[in-house]
Structure formats: structure tokens, C-alpha cells
Amino acid sequence: xxLDAEQVKKIAHLARLEINEADIPGxxxxxxxxxxxxxxxxxxxxxxxxPMAHPMDASxxxxxxxxxxxxxxxxxxxxxxxxxxxxxxxxxxxx
Amino acid sequence: xxxxxxxxxxSSMLEAGDVSSVExxxxxxxxxxxKDADINSFVTVTEEQALAxxxxxxxxxxxxxxxxLTGVPFAHKDIFCTEGVRSSxxxxxLDNFNSPYDATVVTKLKQAGAVMLGKTNMDxxxxxxxxxxxxxxxxxxxxxxxxxPGGSSGxxxxxxxxxxxxxxxxxxxxxxxxxxxxxxxxxxxxxxxxRVSRFGMIAFASSLDQAGPMxxxxxxxALLLNAIAGFDEKxxxxxxxxxxxxxxxxxxxxxxxxxGLPKEFFGDGLDPEVAKSVDAAIEEYKSMGAEIVDISxxxxxxxxxxxxxxxPAECSSNLSRMDGVRFGHRCxxxxxxxxxxxxxxxxxxxxxxxxxxxxxxxxLSAGYYDAYYxxxxxxxxLISDDFKKAFEQCDVIMGPxxxxxxFNMGEKSDDPVSMxxxxxYTIAVNLAGLPGMSVPAGFANDMPVGLQIIGNYFEESxxxxxxxxxxxxxxxxxxxxxxxx
Numbered sequence: 001x002x003l004d005a006e007q008v009k010k011i012a013h014l015a016r017l018e019i020n021e022a023d024i025p026g027x028x029x030x031x032x033x034x035x036x037x038x039x040x041x042x043x044x045x046x047x048x049x050x051p052m053a054h055p056m057d058a059s060x061x062x063x064x065x066x067x068x069x070x071x072x073x074x075x076x077x078x079x080x081x082x083x084x085x086x087x088x089x090x091x092x093x094x095x
Numbered sequence: 096x097x098x099x100x101x102x103x104x105x106s107s108m109l110e111a112g113d114v115s116s117v118e119x120x121x122x123x124x125x126x127x128x129x130k131d132a133d134i135n136s137f138v139t140v141t142e143e144q145a146l147a148x149x150x151x152x153x154x155x156x157x158x159x160x161x162x163x164l165t166g167v168p169f170a171h172k173d174i175f176c177t178e179g180v181r182s183s184x185x186x187x188x189l190d191n192f193n194s195p196y197d198a199t200v201v202t203k204l205k206q207a208g209a210v211m212l213g214k215t216n217m218d219x220x221x222x223x224x225x226x227x228x229x230x231x232x233x234x235x236x237x238x239x240x241x242x243x244p245g246g247s248s249g250x251x252x253x254x255x256x257x258x259x260x261x262x263x264x265x266x267x268x269x270x271x272x273x274x275x276x277x278x279x280x281x282x283x284x285x286x287x288x289x290r291v292s293r294f295g296m297i298a299f300a301s302s303l304d305q306a307g308p309m310x311x312x313x314x315x316x317a318l319l320l321n322a323i324a325g326f327d328e329k330x331x332x333x334x335x336x337x338x339x340x341x342x343x344x345x346x347x348x349x350x351x352x353x354x355g356l357p358k359e360f361f362g363d364g365l366d367p368e369v370a371k372s373v374d375a376a377i378e379e380y381k382s383m384g385a386e387i388v389d390i391s392x393x394x395x396x397x398x399x400x401x402x403x404x405x406x407p408a409e410c411s412s413n414l415s416r417m418d419g420v421r422f423g424h425r426c427x428x429x430x431x432x433x434x435x436x437x438x439x440x441x442x443x444x445x446x447x448x449x450x451x452x453x454x455x456x457x458x459l460s461a462g463y464y465d466a467y468y469x470x471x472x473x474x475x476x477l478i479s480d481d482f483k484k485a486f487e488q489c490d491v492i493m494g495p496x497x498x499x500x501x502f503n504m505g506e507k508s509d510d511p512v513s514m515x516x517x518x519x520y521t522i523a524v525n526l527a528g529l530p531g532m533s534v535p536a537g538f539a540n541d542m543p544v545g546l547q548i549i550g551n552y553f554e555e556s557x558x559x560x561x562x563x564x565x566x567x568x569x570x571x572x573x574x575x576x577x578x579x580x
Binding site (some may be wrong): 003007008011012014015016017018019020027030031033034035036037038039040041042043044046049050051052053054055056058060061063072075076077078079080081082088090091092093 | 193194195331332334397403404411415419420423433434435437442444450454460473475510511512515527529552
């Protein structure tokens with residue numbers, strides 16, 4: 001499986017990742033090499049195998065729906081690039 | 096001097112009153128100052144906090160409340176969130192991130208009274224096997240400054256090998272504790288998946304990540320694991336199982352121990368000089384009364400391809416939180432929200448992280464999910480089932496940790512696939528969720544060789560016992576690089 005420049009651009013857009021135009025061919029080549037490695041998976045038939053999501057097949061533990069955290073908004077927002085009135089600031093989304 | 100002592104020895108010296116924690120801490124801080132420029136193993140040294148913690152530890156000891164780790168210095172891999180201290184994960188993205196909270200592993204070691212000297216360098220977001228992908232520059236192997244220390248816990252490994260700290264924490268997603276331990280002549284343990292809390296440990300691949308100790312001896316690893324293991328309700332995959340005293344079984348005999356040798360770990364691709372050291376280690380176990388069982392892990396050859404679907408898929412999802420909005424790097428003057436996301440991430444992440452995000456996003460995208468992600472999860476079960484069958488025949492599995500000794504800086508950095516293959520013997524253990532160790536087992540071409548020991552689920556005590564028995568009969572783990580004696 002190999003990826004071309006257009007596919008790399010499309011995936012980079014899906015991942016919201018800016019890649020410099022000049023670097024695209026390099027990414028296309030290394031990603032194609034990685035996919036060649038990954039394609040070795042096709043050699044084994046897995047028709048009747050159940051996919052394994054957790055090493056011990058455990059499911060997510062649930063807890064009672066009660067409040068366990070106190071409000072630490074200011075503390076957590078102290079590491080944010082831009083905030084105002086307790087809100088995170090981003091460029092205007094709705095005109 | 097103090098730097099040649101193990102964690103256990105330093106603990107005894109503190110207990111006997113031969114040295115104070117403040118003296119010990121100052122000694123290691125001075126040693127970091129004079130030696131770390133050669134190897135670049137620390138990204139942050141927390142001198143002030145360390146001395147404050149040391150003073151508190153000495154006070155705790157004075158009133159008779161000291162435990163085995165009270166006042167003992169160590170270092171944290173910079174993947175662990177530490178409140179008020181930069182927690183960079185080796186990335187420009189988090190260069191400005193002073194975590195607002197502590198990881199559970201950090202909290203537990205604080206409660207045990209251990210003194211954090213600082214945060215160690217690592218491959219960016221733990222993605223790498225050479226510690227060359229760090230934003231803070233490559234780490235050098237104390238055994239040969241032209242060679243890599245391994246990765247991703249390369250800073251922790253180099254710091255302990257150079258005797259800048261008696262021990263350090265690491266994390267292991269595909270071999271990131273065991274491979275650098277092997278390349279730097281250390282003892283490193285990756286516990287069973289879920290044994291140590293992942294809360295506050297910056298996530299790479301959540302179904303594989305696990306934290307563990309890196310030190311010079313199995314005994315030191317046991318002391319550290321005692322402090323960090325255990326159930327944590329803040330980690331939804333943490334396992335509710337009692338934590339034994341990991342030092343209790345250290346001195347048990349290994350007579351009659353059944354050691355499985357998988358033929359797949361001794362085939363093509365293994366450096367013959369590395370094989371010689373591993374064979375000699377196995378002979379040593381035989382002379383101690385262990386029995387050898389030939390086993391097979393027929394699907395283990397597919398573990399690297401499977402890993403490079405599962406791990407990137409999970410990382411592409413985990414790293415979506417780095418968006419330039421709530422914390423971390425933000426680009427200058429974004430023109431709209433999409434531009435903010437794309438440029439913040441494009442500027443904040445290095446090449447290897449970008450590659451893995453792209454592979455993951457591709458494997459999870461519409462039309463490819465079944466062929467890649469589901470297929471990989473099916474093979475993951477086959478790889479895991481191989482181990483289940485093997486453990487019906489043996490108590491532990493042994494083999495090399497890495498197919499080669501430490502390689503030259505830059506040798507593999509332009510060829511990701513060849514870099515990935517350096518984890519060929521460690522990755523299957525993460526996919527199965529089993530505990531694994533690397534133990535110093537000699538030298539090939541003057542560079543350290545590691546013996547890998549793999550155990551059944553929750554058999555960390557047995558692994559530590561098996562490693563400790565070997566270390567009572569050999570002195571490989573005591574060897575120190577000449578420049579750091």
C-alpha cells in the first residue's frame with residue numbers, strides 16, 4: 001500500500017495537522033514504507049478471531065454518578081494560552 | 096562514593112544515620128550539574144523542591160516515620176505530570192506546560208518520601224527507540240557517547256547508567272523501559288497492564304502504556320514497584336488486585352524453574368554476539384537448577400506490524416487533545432479555528448509524532464478501519480493466545496531484549512521502519528499486557544546486552560525473584576561506564 005501526496009494532504013487535514021508543502025513527498029515515502037510493513041498482517045487468516053481491545057478483556061469500570069471533583073476552573077485555566085471570564089478564547093467561529 | 100550505591104544501600108545508609116537525605120540530594124544534584132552536559136539526560140532539574148523534600152524527609156525520619164524510600168533521590172521521566180513543574184513529554188507542544196496536578200505515580204512516590212531530583216529526557220511523546228526525537232535534543236549513551244541510549248525512556252536510562260540518580264521511572268508502550276535498560280546495562284521492569292496507574296501519565300497508546308521502575312538491581316526495582324503499584328479509581332483500566340510485597344520473594348530458589356525459550360526470539364536478525372551473551376545467561380540459570388523448555392510464539396513475528404496500527408491509532412486519538420486551546424503551544428495570530436488547530440499542532444509536534452498521528456488517522460478513517468484497526472486487534476488476540484499456551488508449559492519466558500546492542504546516533508533516524516524493528520522482541524509483551532523485565536547479561540563489542548524475562552499476568556514477584564537470583568551469581572549489573580565511575 002502506498003500513499004501519494006494528495007492522500008497525505010487529505011489525512012493531514014483530517015488530523016488537523018499542518019505539513020509544509022516541501023515535506024509532503026518525504027511523508028508520502030515514509031508513510032508508504034510503514035504501510036508496507038503493516039501490510040504483512042494480511043498474511044494470516046483471522047476470519048473467526050474476536051478483536052482484542054483490552055489485554056485482559058476487561059470492560060470499563062463504572063462508578064456512581066456523584067460529584068467527586070471540586071471546582072478548580074481558575075487553577076486549570078492558568079495553563080491555557082488565552083482565557084476570559086472563565087472561558088477559553090479561540091478565533092471567532094460564528095459571525 | 097554515594098553514586099556507586101544502589102537504592103537499597105542508600106536506604107540502609109539513611110536508616111543507619113550514615114548520611115542525611117539533604118546531603119545525599121545535594122551530592123546527586125552536584126553530580127548532575129557536573130556530568131549531565133555530556134549525556135543530556137535531564138530536561139529539568141528541580142533543585143529547590145528536591146532540597147525541600149529532602150529536608151522534610153530528614154524530619155520524617157527524625158520522628159521515626161521513615162519508610163524504605165524516605166529521603167532517597169530519584170528522577171521522573173518527563174511523561175509524568177508534576178504539579179507546578181514543566182511536564183513536557185519531550186515536546187515543543189508542552190514546553191510551556193507546568194502541570195496543574197500530579198500523576199498518581201508522582202503522588203505515590205511523594206507519599207513514600209522519595210526525593211525527585213528532576214525530570215528526564217525522552218523521545219517526543221514516548222515515540223521512538225533511540226531518544227533522538229526529543230525537542231530537547233538527543234540523549235547520549237554513557238557507555239559510548241556516539242551511541243544512542245535507546246528509547247523512549249532514554250533519559251531515565253542514561254541518567255541511572257551514568258550514576259546521576261540511583262533510579263528513575265519509565266514508561267513502556269512497546270519496549271520503552273526494557274530496550275533502553277538493555278542498551279544502558281540497567282534492570283528495568285514493565286509491569287502487567289493495569290498494575291500501575293496511568294492517571295497523569297501523558298497518554299500515547301492507552302491499551303499498551305504502563306509505567307515501571309528503572310534501576311541497577313532487581314531489588315531496587317522491587318522497592319520502587321512496592322511504592323507505585325496498586326489500584327487507582329482515577330484510571331479506568333487500573334486493576335483491582337492486591338499488591339504483594341515485591342521484595343518478599345526475592346531470595347526464593349530458582350531450582351526447578353521452567354524457562355521457556357521461544358524459537359522465534361533466536362532466529363534471523365539477532366546479532367550473534369548478543370545471542371552469545373543471552374545463551375550464557377541461560378546456561379547460568381541451568382547451573383542454578385532451572386529447566387529449559389522449547390516453546391513457540393508463532394504469531395510474534397507479526398507484533399511489529401500489529402503494533403504500528405494499534406499504537407498510532409490510539410495516539411492519533413489521544414494527541415487530539417493537543418489543540419492549542421486549553422494548554423500547550425499555540426501558534427501566533429491564527430486566522431480562524433482551523434488555522435489555530437493546524438498550525439499549533441504543525442509547529443508543536445516533531446516529525447515522528449506527525450508520522451504516527453497520520454498513520455493512525457489513516458488506519459481509523461472511513462473505508463480502512465476494518466482492514467487495519469480491526470485486523471490488528473484480531474492478530475493481537477492471536478499473539479496474546481500464543482503466550483497463554485506457552486505459559487502452560489513454562490514459568491517464565493526468556494530471550495534477548497533487543498536484537499542488537501546500542502547503535503550509532505543518526506544510524507536509523509531517517510529510516511523509521513528499521514528503527515521500529517529494534518523493538519521486535521519487546522512489543523508482543525505489550526500487546527498481550529504481560530509483565531516483562533530486562534536484566535544486564537554481559538557485553539557484546541563493549542556495549543551492554545540485556546536478557547528479557549517475561550512472566551504471566553501479575554507475576555512481577557516471580558520476575559523480580561528470577562532476576563535477583565541471577566544478580567546474586569553475576570556482576571554484569573555492577574559494571575559502570577568508565578567515564579562515570
